[in-house]
Amino acid sequence: MPLVERPSPPVPGSRPPRRSGRLARRFAGAVRTATALALAFGAALVAPAPKAHAAVTLEKVTNFGSNPGALNMYVYRPASPAADPAVVVALHGCSQDAQLYADNSGLSKFADRHGFLLVFAETTTSNNGSKCFNWFEPADTARGKGEAASIRQMVAHAESAYNVDPAQTYVTGLSAGGAMTSVTLATYPDVFEAGAVIAGVPYGCAGDIPSAFTCMSPGVDRTPAAWAQGVRDANPGYGGPWPRVAIWHGDNDPTVVPRNADELRDQWTAVHGLDQSPDRTSTIGPDSTRREQHLSPAGTAAVEVDRVPRIGHGTPVDPGTGAQQCGATGTANFIASICSSYWITSFFGLNGSTPEPGGLPAPTGVTVTGTTDTSVGLRWSSVTGATSYALYRDGSRIAVPSGTEFTDTGLSPGTSHTYTVAARDSAGAEGARSTTVSATTAGSPAACWTASNYHHVQAGRATTNGGYAYAKGSNQNMGLYNTFVTHTLKESPAGYYVIADSGCP
Known part of the structure; x- marks a missing residue:
């Protein structure tokens, strides 16, 4: 299930003719199919193997909204739903569908246990030749547009039709579904309380096919501030609160390289105003998955990274009947290791308690x-x-x-x-x-000046010697004494100047 199948080289400058409405979407899907633009996240597009376990019963929902992304909506309702239940949106990977993800991910086990509703969004070959969510298409990844808007409409329909609690709305997904999870969290932070990205990429990493390949491997390195700004730009004017985010990634993923987990961490810790060093680390599950948590001021995990050892690209599952076991491995990209759905449900706070802070209370009397x-x-x-x-x-x-x-x-x-x-x-x-x-702190803020070396000398902030300028006090070499070399000088204390080109308070 590769994130992107390498397409045949297109004719430079070629573009399919524009069509309108649903026909345009189907035509675009046919073009994608013909050129193998398969934005899938896995080693190979593999047909699902026969399933030996009982299928999860899903209800197909139609007329849930205008559906600009032309997605399908399926619902799983537990036998004993909670009063005002939470809703979890689940997004499948490429070459998969809603039924396959419901049957193998293990999410329905915890919906039954805790009484929350599951909404499975599904894309089709009319949208993408390999049934991938179009996480890289600008028309599908902006607030109020395309597939992102369709997913929002599914949530709104669930609120009205099934009486779910709007304050308990969550999203998770694998691979292309993981990347679309990033999209929904960024474009609708006012809707989703938390999300879990499995083998995905940061929001805004790609805007077309070539950049999507780069996002997958070797990955894209941006500063935390730059990643966070992409999220803020997705919903200008929104100032929080921001969704909590769990990031799951196999440490041997050959297709969506583990670097993406780090970039996702950088993006969402910066959005939350946190640094990139974990506040708490631990190991969980039978395979000793490494959990790194970044805590909010209240002590709950605002961002966590779960690094699953020795697995490649897929949803981690642990088949069995134990309390922390779930899922099935009868098809590609569901990998025996740890029941990620159990821990994701816990991260969402749907296991009968709120997300747990650390065990020690906050210091007082600061x-x-x-x-x-x-x-x-x-x-x-x-x-x-x-x-x-x-x-x-x-x-x-x-x-x-x-x-x-x-x-x-x-x-x-x-x-x-x-x-x-x-x-x-x-x-x-x-x-x-x-x-x-x-x-x-006491004293006056440092004074700063940006000027050419010539003007610094003329203003008394620097001296000259042998054709070079030197900052007065620190005696730092500023380069040639002329009008072409420019520096920022900071004065602190009075009469002592240092070069501050990287920034001056």
Whole structure:
């Protein structure tokens, strides 16, 4: 089930004639089929093997909305639904369909156990020759458009037809369905509380076929800020709250390389204003899957990465009747390892409890004990069971002191910062974070100037020697003394200048 089958080279500049309505979509699908534009996520397009287990009973729903993405909607209703049940949207991988994903993923087991509704969205060969969600097509990945809008309409229909709780809406998917999960979380963060991306890619990674290949392998490296801006641009003006995100990836995935898990982590931690270092790590399941969690200020996992060892591209399942077992492996891209659906259901908070924070309570009594022009002193109350503490400045962890006092140094004069503290147990697991305190260093903010070396010298911020300019005080070599070389100089303290081309507060 490859993410993209290599197409035959197209005629340069060629483009199929435009058609309108459903005919246009079918014509485009035929073109995709003919040119093998199969955006699938797996080693090969494999026909499903015969299933030896009982099929999950799905209800097909029609007329759920205008359906601009021409998708099919199927619903699984548990025998004993909860009052005001949650709804989980499930998105299959390429070459799969709703029934196959329902039969093998194991999600229905937990819908029965906890009483939530399942909505299986399904694409067809009319949309994509290999039945892949078009996660790379701009017409299908924008708010209010195409397949993304169809999925939103399915949720709205479930709210009205099945009385599901709008505040408990979740989405998960494999491969191309995982990539479309990224799309729905970015375009409808006001709808989905959380999502789980299995073997997928970050939102906004690709906008056409060639870039989709690059996203798959070797992957695309962007800064966390750049990835996060892509999410914010998908819904301008929305300021949160943002969906919580779980990222599942096999560490031997040859098609959608594991680097994508890191880029997804970078995207969503930055959206949540968190750093990229995990606050809590553990191992879960029979195969010792590595779980890395990034905690919100409340101590719950805002973003987590689950790295499944020794598997390739597919949904991790663990066939059996145990409480933490699920799924079937009778078809391609469902891999025996760990029951990901059990842990995803738990991450969503659908296992009968809210998402669990760390075991230790938040420190209290966090106070600022003093400031200088370059430092802030802090103190907090001890927490029983804590062996150390994690100190966060402006949302990023800066230190792990063993005691209940710390002095943050190396700051710039006249700058403001926020601080929170979390207790850590002997295994390094962090509990809930404290309330936020603010502090401002003494003195005036650093003064900065951007000018040519000639003008810096004329203004007295630099000196000359042997045809070169030198920053006054630090004596840093600024290059040739002329009007063509430009630098930013920061003055701190008075009369002492340093080069600050990378940024100056």
